[in-house]
Amino acid sequence: xxxxxxxxxxxxxxxxxxxxxxxxxxxxxxxxxxxxxxxxxxxxxxxxxxxxxxxxxxxxxxxxxxxxxxxxxxxxxxxxxxxxxxxxxxxxxxxxxxxxxxxxxxxxxxxxxxxxxxxxxxxxxxxxxxxxxxxxxxxxxxxxxxxxxxxxxxxxxxxxxxxxxxxxxxxxxxxxxxxxxxxxxxxxxxxxxxxxxxxxxxxxxxxxxxxxxxxxxxxxxxxxxxxxxxxxxxxxxxxxxxxxxxxxxxxxxxxxxxxxxxxxxxxxxx
Numbered sequence: 001x002x003x004x005x006x007x008x009x010x011x012x013x014x015x016x017x018x019x020x021x022x023x024x025x026x027x028x029x030x031x032x033x034x035x036x037x038x039x040x041x042x043x044x045x046x047x048x049x050x051x052x053x054x055x056x057x058x059x060x061x062x063x064x065x066x067x068x069x070x071x072x073x074x075x076x077x078x079x080x081x082x083x084x085x086x087x088x089x090x091x092x093x094x095x096x097x098x099x100x101x102x103x104x105x106x107x108x109x110x111x112x113x114x115x116x117x118x119x120x121x122x123x124x125x126x127x128x129x130x131x132x133x134x135x136x137x138x139x140x141x142x143x144x145x146x147x148x149x150x151x152x153x154x155x156x157x158x159x160x161x162x163x164x165x166x167x168x169x170x171x172x173x174x175x176x177x178x179x180x181x182x183x184x185x186x187x188x189x190x191x192x193x194x195x196x197x198x199x200x201x202x203x204x205x206x207x208x209x210x211x212x213x214x215x216x217x218x219x220x221x222x223x224x225x226x227x228x229x230x231x232x233x234x235x236x237x238x239x240x241x242x243x244x245x246x247x248x249x250x251x252x253x254x255x256x257x258x259x260x261x262x263x264x265x266x267x268x269x270x
Contacts, residue, residue, distance in 0.1 A: 004052075006078045009066060012059035013052035013079070017044035021112070022085035025051045026076065026096025028118065028246070029192050030155065030177050030185060032058030035093065038252030039259060047089070052079055054095070056184025067191035069095075073102040080110050089263065091115035093248060094220060095192050104205045105198060113208045113266060115259060118217050118245050120224035121231070123197040132193050140186040144178045151177065157216030157244025173249060202231035209235040210262040212255060214243025236262060 003010050014033060023043060025036040033051025040049040053060040054072055066075070076099050080086050090111050092100035097119025104114045124132070135147045144151075152161065152174055160166060209232050213225035222239060229237040238258040243251040 003060075004079065004082055006075050006082065007066065007071070009055040009063045009075065010061040011052055011055065011075065011079065013050060013083075015048060015050050016040055017046070017048045019045075019047050022048040022050055022083075022088040024076075024080065024083075024085060024088045024090050025049065026090065026092035026099055027051070027053065027058070028094035028096055029188060030057070030151070030180060031246075032176075034058070034176070035246065035248050036091070039091075039248060039256050042256045043260070048085065050083060050085065050088075054188065056181060056188045062181050062184035062187075067187045069098050069102070069191060069195040072191070073099050073106075076100075076103060077107060077110065086110040087112040089113045089115065091117065091259065092119060093117040094119050094245065095188075098192070098195060101198050101202075101205075104207045104209070105201050108205070108207050111207045113210070113263070114205070115210045115212070115262065116225075116228065117212045117255065118214060118220050118247055119211075119228075120220040121197060121199040121202055121228050122224060123195055124193040129193060132189065136186050136189045136193075139189075140182060143182060144180060144185065148174055148178050154219050155245050157214055157218075157242060157250060159216060159242040160244060160246075160250040169249070173246070199227065199231065202228060203233065205232045205235075208262075208266055210258065211235055211237045212240060212247065212258050213237075214240045214245065214247040214250065216242060216244045217247075219245040 032053045056062045090100045097116040211225050213222045229235050240247050240251050240254045248255050
């Protein structure tokens with residue numbers, strides 16, 4: 001498997017496609033680059049599609065430290081520079097979007113566009129903190145399997161969870177979640193829920209930006225996407241009907257269409 005040594009961590013990554021321009025896909029908490037499989041299948045003939053797993057998640061190394069969003073931002077900068085893929089299109093879902101926002105604010109020369117999926121510029125809402133910390137405590141000391149059903153209700157919308165035709169897919173993603181390294185994932189959760197907000201800095205973003213949110217997202221609710229849209233100049237907002245917090249899996253065709261049409265609107269047809 002391909003790995004890169006980034007800021008003291010052995011990070012797993014994959015590349016598909018050989019076009020000159022790159023889309024770097026940055027996954028959400030609890031998952032891996034696999035959450036973009038559908039989008040990559042559709043876009044790899046036009047772009048060099050790169051995914052990577054954040055430390056402690058997927059196939060990447062479980063490190064002692066470096067799980068806070070500022071460290072993950074530094075990892076993303078180093079990864080872009082190591083892969084020589086700037087300026088790239090950066091597509092981040094949830095946690096991946098938290099990183100993408102910081103890239104657009106601080107290192108805009110690294111980005112050609114920013115795609116934010118199920119993300120937020122605010123800190124974690126206070127009403128979520130107690131529940132997430134309790135779930136994290138149970139996951140660390142007893143195991144992810146104990147909290148899996150409750151977490152699935154946060155990560156996916158009701159349309160997906162209650163669709164009989166998608167029961168096998170639901171079980172597949174639940175199995176992937178439970179397979180996370182118990183220590184790595186609880187460190188990652190702690191890093192995400194203690195993040196600082198960047199809403200007051202959104203007006204600094206000049207990178208072309210697409211914001212995508214599912215109308216059933218309960219983790220980063222549509223109001224968070226609308227707030228970013230209102231504060232990022234010339235951004236675009238797409239609301240995906242029937243999708244929750246993992247829209248790339250739940251409504252893959254709709255998300256892929258939104259990304260493809262946005263990139264085409266930039267005149268970017270690699």
